[in-house]
Amino acid sequence: MRSSRTNLAVVVLMLVAAASGLVAFSLGTPIAALPVTVHGLAGTALLVLAPWKVMAAYRGLRGRADGRRWRLSLLLAVATTVALVSGFLQASGAVPRLGSLTMMQVHVGSALLAVVLTPAHLRGRPMNVALAGRREFLRAGGLFGLAGLAWLGFEGALRSVGLPGGQRRFTGSHERGSFDAAALPATQWLDDRPPEVAEGHRVRFDATGEERNLSIEDLDRGDRLVATLDCTSGWYSTQEWEGALLANLIPPGVEGSILVTSLTGYRRRFPVSDAHRLLLATRLGGEPLRSSHGAPVRLVAPGRRGFWWVKWVAAVEIDGRPAWWQLPFPMT
Numbered sequence: 409m410r411s412s413r414t415n416l417a418v419v420v421l422m423l424v425a426a427a428s429g430l431v432a433f434s435l436g437t438p439i440a441a442l443p444v445t446v447h448g449l450a451g452t453a454l455l456v457l458a459p460w461k462v463m464a465a466y467r468g469l470r471g472r473a474d475g476r477r478w479r480l481s482l483l484l485a486v487a488t489t490v491a492l493v494s495g496f497l498q499a500s501g502a503v504p505r506l507g508s509l510t511m512m513q514v515h516v517g518s519a520l521l522a523v524v525l526t527p528a529h530l531r532g533r534p535m536n537v538a539l540a541g542r543r544e545f546l547r548a549g550g551l552f553g554l555a556g557l558a559w560l561g562f563e564g565a566l567r568s569v570g571l572p573g574g575q576r577r578f579t580g581s582h583e584r585g586s587f588d589a590a591a592l593p594a595t596q597w598l599d600d601r602p603p604e605v606a607e608g609h610r611v612r613f614d615a616t617g618e619e620r621n622l623s624i625e626d627l628d629r630g631d632r633l634v635a636t637l638d639c640t641s642g643w644y645s646t647q648e649w650e651g652a653l654l655a656n657l658i659p660p661g662v663e664g665s666i667l668v669t670s671l672t673g674y675r676r677r678f679p680v681s682d683a684h685r686l687l688l689a690t691r692l693g694g695e696p697l698r699s700s701h702g703a704p705v706r707l708v709a710p711g712r713r714g715f716w717w718v719k720w721v722a723a724v725e726i727d728g729r730p731a732w733w734q735l736p737f738p739m740t
């Protein structure tokens with residue numbers, strides 16, 4: 409196979425992998441299975457192409473001798489290899505951590521590095537490939553066929569060996585301590601930390617332009633929700649949460665979006681139409697919430713990934729802005 413063709417396929421697959429990974433991270437409903445599957449197939453196709461890519465790189469190396477580009481290429485090769493290997497390890501559930509990092513952190517970190525390095529690597533390496541033609545089409549089909557088979561083999565192997573990855577959720581996450589509050593992992597999106605919470609903390613609540621301050625006792629209404637917290641770091645846990653459904657606090661007919669803000673400044677915005685399945689939780693598994701899980705009150709947002717479940721809630725406000733008026737992912 410010609411080098412330029414291999415290189416183009418690698419670039420396209422890397423783009424598909426990055427995009428599908430990003431989309432998968434943003435979805436918490438069964439539709440997530442689609443980007444998760446595409447992501448797995450793209451990774452497997454990259455693995456299948458690896459021997460050709462190594463040969464292409466070898467041919468390229470013999471052709472040129474400029475030191476700095478060479479080091480950049482090596483770093484890119486390492487980042488891509490780490491991203492691929494950690495991706496399969498993450499999916500398998502066989503090795504959840506690498507030192508102080510979760511396997512998902514290794515995967516996302518190395519993949520981001522590869523994405524950042526790729527444009528510089530491609531500079532001065534034109535990929536003039538004629539894409540039309542029956543043979544190209546057959547080659548692409550063959551690659552996808554092989555990748556599909558390899559992927560099915562991988563999934564089958566996980567199941568027959570009995571690795572945790574055999575029972576992944578549609579998001580690709582692994583189960584952790586469901587219905588056992590003490591076993592629920594505690595985690596932050598990036599660098600947020602449990603804040604000091606004042607004795608007698610109240611939640612600022614404003615649905616109609618009229619501000620109220622709700623005590624934890626006010627919120628301890630006993631509304632119950634069994635919901636699955638599915639963290640993008642690769643685990644999920646189903647628990648019983650208790651507190652106040654937002655629909656029971658918001659007067660009917662209110663329009664706009666609900667902004668939920670943490671004492672730390674961390675915030676997410678939701679459509680008002682979600683209010684019937686958004687719970688301000690003060691209890692988990694029948695016990696008062698722990699600080700690490702957002703005490704005295706945190707949001708429970710079933711069907712949304714963990715980063716929507718704002719902890720240590722300071723304020724709930726409804727305004728006229730649309731719910732999409734926010735960054736797709738939090739920044740802290």
Ligand SMILES: Nc1nc2c(c(=O)[nH]1)N[C@H]1C(S)=C(S)[C@@H](COP(=O)(O)O)O[C@H]1N2
Binds near residue numbers: 593596670671720
């Ligand atoms: N204020 C605040 N809330 C937050 C986060 C955060 O960093 N800050 N992390 C979110 C993420 S990414 C997840 S997965 C859940 C984790 O909740 P837990 O620690 O109770 O398991 O909290 C969410 N709520």
Ligand SMILES: [Mo]
Binds near residue numbers: 638640641715
């Ligand atoms: Mo998370």
